[in-house]
Structure formats: structure tokens, C-alpha cells
Amino acid sequence: MRLLEYVILLLVGAAAPAVVLSRDPKAQVVTLSFYGLLCALMFFIFQAPDVALSQITIGAVMLPLLILLALTKMRRQNLRREREGKK
Amino acid sequence: MILAYLPYAIAAWIFLWGLYGIVTSKNLVHQVVCLAILQTSTYVLLLAIGYKVGGTAPVFADIPVGTVVVDPLVQALMLTDIVVEATVMALLLSMVVKANELAGTVDPEELRFLMG
Amino acid sequence: MSARVRTIFFLCSAAGLVAIFIWGFLDLPPLGDYRGPYGNAVVQIAVYERHATDVVNAINYDYRAFDTLGEEFIFFASVLGVLLLFRPTGTDDKGDKHKTKLEDALPISDALRVSMQAMVGTMIVFGVYMVTHGQLTPGGGFQGGVILASAPLVVYLSGDVKTFEAIIASPLIKLAECGGAAGYAAIGTAALLFGTHFLTNIIPLGTTGDLFSSGAIAVISAVVGLEITGGFVLLMKTYLREIVEERLGESE
């Protein structure tokens, strides 16, 4: 049991730099979502089911979704700007 | 025994990586995500502080009162923290989107409207 | 500062921070050695005093309910902020084009559509379960609210745009958000009318383990669920609306 705690801590510790270092926001959404799941798993292992549920809904789903929506929106803005620039 | 300090070291580690990400970021969206990473360091810290060896989750639906459980307070604090995170991120992202609409860039190097 | 100078500057400061952190953290109790009186006291008495089996929610919605009031308004203020930032500027034409474009946007297979629609039902049941069972099992207004709020999104993804539009255009969403937020503050104030302190649990506590137990905890969990559901749907609506407008602009 204790081994599991250390393993998940190390995994979270290893995943954090991975998210930070994925410089492309689109790739980052994927790593962030994965990181969110890892965090939720960590909360489960450390006996915090309430927090884990919040983390799954927020950290692994809502936040990446919001980022995706924001990115889509920005891509469209840029496309439109380019087209207007050409006119 | 040094392993017992691992969670604190991980918390500091994540904190510094988050700061590093914010400082070196070339994209505001990336910066916001790094802020989210920075925040998870506080989760790790709080989680480790409230943990008890052999404790179970502080829900007495199936277990009798008096069983050894982990500290519920830090979990309540973390719940608040998660809500705060989600809301601040939503607000920051909308600022980024709006800035992109008006300035056409999300690179902080190019967003230089406020200087001196 | 140039990017390189900034990184070096930061790394030097970070070295200092590392030293300070190591120094300070060595005085922490080792993992698993929680001593403090708060947690030990509250797990002994919360079930007796509050008739709630989930002590985390007993803290969140009763002992420290005032914090959660603040937290709900942080969420409320943030949704207001997003609405403010994305408020329509100038004139924009909305109308029937809207719907067709939404439908064009998502060509997906029928099998996926049906399975997604089935998922919506499950999500709603699960969300409502969570909102109403916060005092008993893990979960509560916040977690349930987020799940409920993602149900309309699944409706949208399943291609049932009419239903989605009906949901997000409904004034009930705004009502749920504002009513939930104001309701929380009103529950607190109601206690004042009964001559006791703000946010005191004045509702009968019921039997431990029952659905209608632990008094105000269940009620607060429900209003929080309302607010969170409404707030997140509003957030998504705001984001999606602009995407649709962008798309319209593109086709013209």
C-alpha cells in the first residue's frame, strides 16, 4: 500500500514537467488532461474521494474542455483576421 | 525515513516547475496551464499534511465512527481550492481569447501595450 | 528582459527558493503523521452533531459553510467576469442561420449519436444523485453540478442541436445560477430571523444515513448544485456562441 503512494507521487512529479514542457497548447491539453487524471488517482489513493471526484470533473474534463474551446475560438479569430488582411 | 518527506519535495518540485513554465512561456494559454500546474503543488502539500498512516476516507457511511480516518479538513480546503482554480482559469482564458481577438497574438513578447 | 536573461534570473532565484524550501520542509511532520486537533476532533463529533456521514461535506456545508459561501461567490463573480468580457459589442445578427450552422458543424454517425443520447440520461441521474447525497457519500453540490452542466454539452455533441439550443437559451439557466447563489446567502440570513447566528443549521437533522438528514447541509448542497450547473452552462454558452459567430462570419 505504501509503495503505491510513493509510485503515484513520483508519477505526478514526473508528469508536471511534461505538461509544462509541452509548449504547444494543443498538445498541452492532452497532457493536462492526463495529468488531471493522475492527480485524481492520487487523491483516491490518499483517501480523498470527494476531492478526487472534483478533480476528475474539473481538472480532467472541464478545464481541458475550456482550453479547447478557447483554442478553437482563437484559431477562428486568426483565420478571419488573415482573410480580412488579404482583402 | 527520507521517503516520508517525498510528498513535500514533490510539492516544491511542482511549484518550481509551474513558476518556470510561467516565466519562460511564449504563449498566454500555455502560461495559464502552467498556473494550473503551479496550483497542484498546493494539493500535494495539503494532501500530505492531512494524511494518516492506515487511515481511510473520512466517510462514515460504511465504517463505524471511531475508525482511523485521514484529516477531512484539508480535503475541504482542497475542494475550495479546486473551485478557485477552475474559476480563475476560466476568467484568464477568456482574457486570453479576447486579447487574441484584439491584438492578434498570444505571445507575451509581442503584447507590449503597457511599458515604462 | 530578454528571454534568456529572464530564464537565468529566474533560475538563480529558484536556487534560493529550493534552499529555503528544503530548510523549512525538514521541520514538517513526516508523511502520515497527522497530529492536529482539528481533524481528530471533527471526525469524532461530526456524525453525532450533524447526522452526516460524509465529514468532508459536513465541514464544507456546515462547520465552515461560510468559506463555501465565499467560494460559491468566487465562482459567481468569475462567471460574471466571463460574461462581461464576452459581452456582445456592436451589432451582431443572430437568427435561423445559427441553428443550421450548428448542425453542419457536427457530422457524426447515428450510432455515436444514440449512445451519446443514452449517456445524457445517465449523466443527469448521476449528477442529481451526487447533488442530493452529498451528506452521505462522497460528492455533493459542486461535483454533481459539474456533471449536470456537462449533460447539455453531450447533447450538443450528439448533434441534437435543437434541444441544446433550447437548454442554453432558457432563462432557467440564469435563474438557477443566480437563485442558487442568492439562495445560499438567504439560507444563512434565514438563521438570523430565527434569532441565531448566520448559517446556523436550523433545519431538523433527521436520521443519520437517510436522504433527508443533516438539515441545512442537504439544502445547501442542492443550491450549490443549482448554481454550479447554471454557471458552467453559462460559461459554455458564452464560449460556444462566439465560435458560432466566428463560423458565420467565415461563411459570409
Place this chain on the structure above:
Amino acid sequence: MITSIIPLPIAIPLMVAAFISLAGNWIGRRACDLLASATAAVNVWITCSILHGVWSQPQVYWFGNWWPRAGGVVLGICFVIDTFAGMLAVLVCVLTLAGLIFSWKIFEDTENHFQPLMLIFMAAMCGFSYTGDLFNLFVFFELMSVSAFALCGLKTLEPAPLQGAFNFAIVNTVGAFMIVGGIGLLYARTGALNFAQVGRSLGTHADALVLLAFLLIAVGYMVKAAIVPFHFWLADAHAVAPSPVCVLFSGVMVELGIYAVARIYWTIFAGALGVHTHGLQSIFTSMAAITAVIGALMCFAEHHLKRLLAFSTIAHSGLMLAGVGLLTPGALAGFLIYVLSHGVIKGGLFLCAGIVLHRFQRIGEDHLHGCGRGMWFTAALFILGAWGLAGAPPFGTLFGEDLISHGAKGTHYSWLIFIFLFAEVLTSAAVLRITFRIFFGWGEPAPSDKSSRIEERAETEQSHERVPAVMFIPAAALIVLGITITAFPQIRSAVKDGAHQFTSQSAYASAVLENVQITLVRSSEHEEVSSSIIRSVIALLLSFLLALGTVFREQFGRALNFTRSLELGNAKLRRAHSGHPGDYVAWLSFGTAVVGGSLFLLLH
């Protein structure tokens, strides 16, 4: 006083905010304005009655009726209201009321989101002043921050406000996470969140963990307080936020950051760090001095009206940090008096800047040269404001600064007095300079300046011929309040008594945990301000001379060339304020490392 009114300053604005947000479109803009202003007015009244109730006896209010258990274990959250907290809450409500009334004539397109955010902001700041719980303080801090971020990015037609709001949000959120970390560390040690309980169980033993917790929490709140080098966000946020919002930012939000440091120190850490008073004093006063000097230099170098006022706030926040950092009751009393009078004066000045913006659609000193001829009343307000910033009679700032200087002399930090003089002369001269150029049209136009071209899209559609009364009256009322404060010596004596009780950790703890009545120590200090009056008159004279010298430097030739370099500022210093959030966070980590390093070196 009936104790049940204590939660109302938080509950009522929150409920009204939710109502306006829901029904705003049905009841219309005017009704929303009236409702919001009426709520703020009601809040002024309630906070005044609370202040009246705690005048002689601090009140403790337990939410959810959760009184402390036997053995001093606290499960609930409490408000502990003393004269300090009570007065700050009144200031919050007065400034919000002024801001809301001022905003009647502007923001035609905000879809009624503006008023609810202002009300939430007000409720958050009231709760922040009143609370007696570590995590609750953080919750109100975040509530305050989130509504402030949203209000800051209100003008969404141009990119600068969004960048300012983004920088503000990033830096402050990093600070907030440091606070959570610090709270976690304290909780690990003491297993409590209540100020009194945490302070009592920390006892008198300070090890590295306590120091680290103090460092993280203090730095987190100092970010809000805009202490150098955590101050970068402030100028950006103020330059772009709407004027009525700036009133709250500068008038009270920044000061609440310093108040939180003081509160945390005196209720939690005073016992543990008490033996290291000298080390702490030198750290705090050096930060205060650096903040005051850099703020003043940058203030004089700015030509964007609101940015100029923002840097003046940074300079004065250094002065206020000195009041707290000298760690004596006398200086602490000076801090509060200074906050109260500075808050209304600075608020009034920001409203005046808003009036200028409303009239001319421009905010850069170089564009506005001579534009304001004939606006004598607004010019008079500017001059009075500068007068107040110099700490000259009859403004309340005189008494605040006198007490702080007195404390500095008593603790062998007399050199601080010259720093104060420097900061006051420069900030006051900067305000006088813009008055002379804009309203009198004296001298040459100001050198054109890149930062003054931050194109302020006006808060209204087109420029106006007249200043509406709802804009002028709040501005004038605030400045006049800065004078009226001095007419009530009771306020000053209450603050002095309150400061003695504020700094007594054991009295606070037994009041909260054992419900023991605190007996106020009547301080017998006599007011002896004549030396300060002389100094403040000198400061005022110097600032007039400096302002005149800057404006008329062409006529006087080479002797006044130094004013040009003062006015242009130090290029390196100005470039450091780069508007890049990465830079700001790098400075934040640098500052934390330096403050932390000196804490550990001096205290171990």
C-alpha cells in the same frame, strides 16, 4: 449593537448582486444603478453601526453558532471585529459608494455586470477586514481578486486593459497559491486555522517551518500590497481599469494587503518571532524604503495620469508598510490613520482623473496641455489632493505620518523620515505638475512619453462639455472627507487605543477562545504634531517648487535641468516595468528568495 447585524455587510451585497445579475435587464440600467448605490449606502450605515458597537469592546461572532470547544479547539469560522477592522470596512463601503455613484454616467454597454461585481468586491473586502480565520481570509482574498480581475478588464474594446488584467491576475494568483502553501504549513504544525488558536499553539518557538510559513503568507499578501519587487502588476492594472474601480484598488485593496500582514503577524507570529523583532524591523523597513523611493521616482516620471497616481500609491504603500513594519503600537496607529486619509484622498484623485478622461477622452499629460483651462473646481481638487499627499495640514495624512515618524524615531530608524519626505515631495509634486500643465497651461507641454499613449478608450462615447454633478460630487466629497477626518480627535484616540489592543496577542487569543472581555488600555500619549507640521509645510513648499521648476524649466535655464532627468526617469528602471507577465513572476520569485534568505539569515 445587536450582534446579528455583523454578517449583513457581506450577506446583503451578495444577495443584491445575484438579484441584479438576474433581473438587471428587466429593471433597467437606472434601477440597477440606484439599487447598487442604495446597497452600498446601506452598507455604509451598517458598517458604521458595527464600528460604533465595537468602539469600546471588540466583538467576536461565530458563524453557524460554532463556539470554540473545550480546550480551545475551534471548528467554525469567526469574525473578530475591533476598531481597526471596523474602520477599514467603513472605508471600503464609502469608497464603493463613491465609485458606484460616479459610474452612473459611464459604461453604457456593460449589460449590468458592472454593479454586481462592484457589490461582490465590496462584500469581499468587508469580510477580509473582519475575519479571524486564516483560510477564510484567503477565501475573501480570492473573492476580492476575482472580482477585481473582472472589473479590471472591463473595457474590452482595446487590448491594453486585457493585458493589464491578465498580468494582474497571473501575479496575484501566484501570490494566492503561496498563501495556501503557507496556510498548509501552519496547519501541519498546529492543526488549526483560527488566528487565535494557531498563534497560541505556535507559542514562542520559531523554527524554519514557522519562518517559511510566515514568508509565504507575508509575500502573498505583499503582492496585493504592491511592495517592491512585487508591485509590477499594480501600475498596469490601474492604468487600464475604469476610474471608479481604481478608487477601490488604490484606496483600499492595496492597503488591505498590508493590513493582512499586520493582522497575521500580531495574532499568529508575534509570540514566535517576538525575540527577532530587530531583524524583522530591518527587513520590513528596508522593503518599505525601497518601495517608497522606487514608487516616488516612477511616479514623477509618468505622464499617464492614472499610471502616475498608481505609482504614487506604490510610494505611499511603502510608507504604510513602514508603519506596520516598525512593529510598535504607535506606528501601527499611524498606519491606520494614514490608510483612512490616504484612501479617500487617492480615491478622490482617481475620480478627478476619471473626470478629465470623461471631458477630453485623453489621459496623457502631453496631449492634455492647457486643455483644462476653466475647470477651476477640478483643478482645485487636484491641488487639494496633492496637498493631502504631501501630508500637510489640514489633511489626516499629517497625523498618520506623524505617528509613523514618531515610531521610527523611537526605534532608531530616523532615516526613514527622509525617505517619507522624499516620497511625499515627489508624489505631490507630480500631481501639482499635471495640474499646472493641464488646467493652467503653464510652461511647455510635457515631453511625449510612450506609456502615456496607452490609448484610453474613454468610458463614455464622446467628449463632453460639462462635468456631470454625479461625477464631481463624489470626487469632492472624498477629498473633503480627507480633511474632515482631522476634525474628530476621537477617531485618533480610538485608533491609538485600538492599536494597543491590536498588538496584544494574548488579549486577542483569550477574547476569541475564552470569550474574555478585552479591557482597552487607554493610551495617555499626547498629540504633539508641531514638528510634523513644520516638516509637512517644508514638504509642501518643496513640492510646489519642484512642480513649478519642472513646468517652467525652459525659463530658468540650466539650473533646473535635473527636473528634466527626473521627469524622464531612469531608463533602466522604466524598462523593468515591461508589461511581460513572465518578468513579473521572475521578479516575484527573486523577491521571495531575497526576503526569505534575509529572514533566515537574520533570524537564525
